Amino acid sequence: MRSSLPRAALFLLLAGVVVNVGPANASQFERVAPVTHAPTQKECGECHMAFQPGLLPAASWNRVMDGLSDHFGEKASLPADSAAAIRAYLTQNAGGGDGRLIRITEQDWWRRKHRLDPAVWQRKTVGAKSNCEACHRDAGKGLYEDE
Ligand code: HEC
Numbered sequence: 001m002r003s004s005l006p007r008a009a010l011f012l013l014l015a016g017v018v019v020n021v022g023p024a025n026a027s028q029f030e031r032v033a034p035v036t037h038a039p040t041q042k043e044c045g046e047c048h049m050a051f052q053p054g055l056l057p058a059a060s061w062n063r064v065m066d067g068l069s070d071h072f073g074e075k076a077s078l079p080a081d082s083a084a085a086i087r088a089y090l091t092q093n094a095g096g097g098d099g100r101l102i103r104i105t106e107q108d109w110w111r112r113k114h115r116l117d118p119a120v121w122q123r124k125t126v127g128a129k130s131n132c133e134a135c136h137r138d139a140g141k142g143l144y145e146d147e
């Protein structure tokens with residue numbers, strides 16, 4: 001059937017377009033607004049880079065803030081007033097994504113962007129997926145463009 005060929009091509013084209021559209025396409029994430037809230041920078045930048053609020057949706061930030069007493073096995077509890085201020089800053093400046101997931105590195109858009117050789121994550125200089133700065137030198141400023 002001759003007509004099936006162009007039809008298949010059109011389907012692939014549309015599928016490609018659909019994949020590139022969506023709340024978290026590439027260009028939206030090349031630059032993420034940097035952290036401008038001093039308490040967040042300080043308290044959430046102690047053990048890892050202070051992740052920019054735009055990297056997670058508000059529901060995820062609420063989950064993170066609800067679970068600080070057991071934060072990935074660490075105790076990251078804060079006095080109530082600073083926790084409230086940090087929560088407000090993160091949720092008011094939140095981005096999009098799946099609010100059921102508390103990890104940036106489990107969000108669909110993040111996984112799509114990081115289909116790297118699994119061995120990469122084992123390198124001593126990387127250590128963990130969450131170690132953004134190992135690969136994005138200026139991640140602390142919200143810059144993630146390809147270098
Ligand atoms: C006592 C150390 C500590 C402090 C303080 C801390 N974290 Fe974490 N955080 C961790 C550890 C450990 C992990 C898990 C790292 C991993 O598994 O790669 C983590 C992971 C995360 C992740 C998930 C990263 C990913 O894999 O996508 C988010 C989001 C996060 N922290 C947010 C925060 C926020 C917000 C604050 C401030 C309220 C904070 N953290 C303070 C230790 C800390």
Ligand code: HEC
Nearest residue numbers: 026027029030104113120126129130131132135144145146
């Ligand atoms: C092992 C190295 C590595 C680590 C660690 C890493 N990334 Fe990436 N990241 C990459 C590479 C390589 C690309 C480019 C992928 C592409 O262009 O298809 C990328 C792409 C991105 C992009 C898209 C940039 C654009 O041009 O659209 C964002 C945003 C991003 N990373 C954020 C993060 C965040 C946030 C973290 C930490 C939670 C992180 N990355 C950890 C290697 C890494």
